[in-house]
Amino acid sequence: MTQATALVTQVRHFVGLAAARALAADGVAVACQDASFTDAAARAGFEAEEPGLLALAAQTPAAMVAEAVDRLGGLSVVVGNEAFPAIRSPLGETRLEDVRAACEALVVDAVALVQAALPSLQ
Template identity: 35%
Template sequence: MSERRILITGASSGIGAATARAMAVPGASIAVHCRANRAGAEAVAVELRAAGAAALVLQGDLADPDTPARLVAEAVDAFGGLEVVVANAGFADRTALAEMTDETFARSADAVLWGFMRLARAAGPHLQRAGREGGLARLVAVSSFVAHLFRTDTALFPASAAAKAGVEALARSLAVEWAPDVTVNAVVPGFTRKDPGTHVALEPAAWDAILARIPLRRLGQPADVAAAVAFLASPGAGYVTGQCLHVSGGVVI
């Protein structure tokens, strides 16, 4: 477990950064990916090294068709292989369908769904090899409650919902295709706090109203989601595959 080689996309802040911290143990090698926030990714890498892990910062836009394969290749070149990939990169888009252009919809599809597919396709041979050689090979996708919660009193994210639903369906397909060498699962965060200074899709007043709809009466923390990702990547989740684990305080029941 401690010597595993890990790639985490969207890891310069929030859930991705918390996941990197949760998996940083002596002997681990973690590739921290960012799209634009290089400074944030470098700061996370410093924390990982302080915890005894090796850390590598990778940068690129997953909407670019060539980026996912390049990230995998750079991580494999640096670490000699991969056992764990966490596909976390993405964003929330509240654009209503009536206002949505083809380009707007494609932006979510390219970065989230196509980005995940290309990342999985590139990482698959490395993960399968690791699994056949006795390693704990894991692919974990970070989805979102927006693919499950559709109500008149809750903000809707049509493009994001479609992209994340596709990610979950693809994860289930891969769980069958890659068994028994690799387990493939998704974590489904609910309303989760963002790091200060990062993009927030809702206004403060909207966040306050949301609390009443969450049974546990609080917003999630990135560490809540990171703990679930770390579990699915752990030896304890060796008999879990093709599942979507909701970490939402009960907002989706």
């Protein structure tokens, strides 16, 4: 049987690290994305702190999936850990730009990730 593989996005936010650790504890090979991983030192530091978890340099959904597939040999699971700061204002004072940004981060980015991953999922 082939080892299960996973991609966890925004690993340093919300439930990302807990999800990555839980998957790894179950024997899943895990590739992780975080905005800070554009820096090689940040990737190396993460991998030193979290043995067994791989840090990806890629940041766009298609590039994340491609790098994960390249490094893991395939993809079985995707954890789209979309996180965005809560809008904390009365509805009448909420800026539509903030709502659009939240929808982009929480909905559009999630759909883009799934679309990118679908061809690779085993």
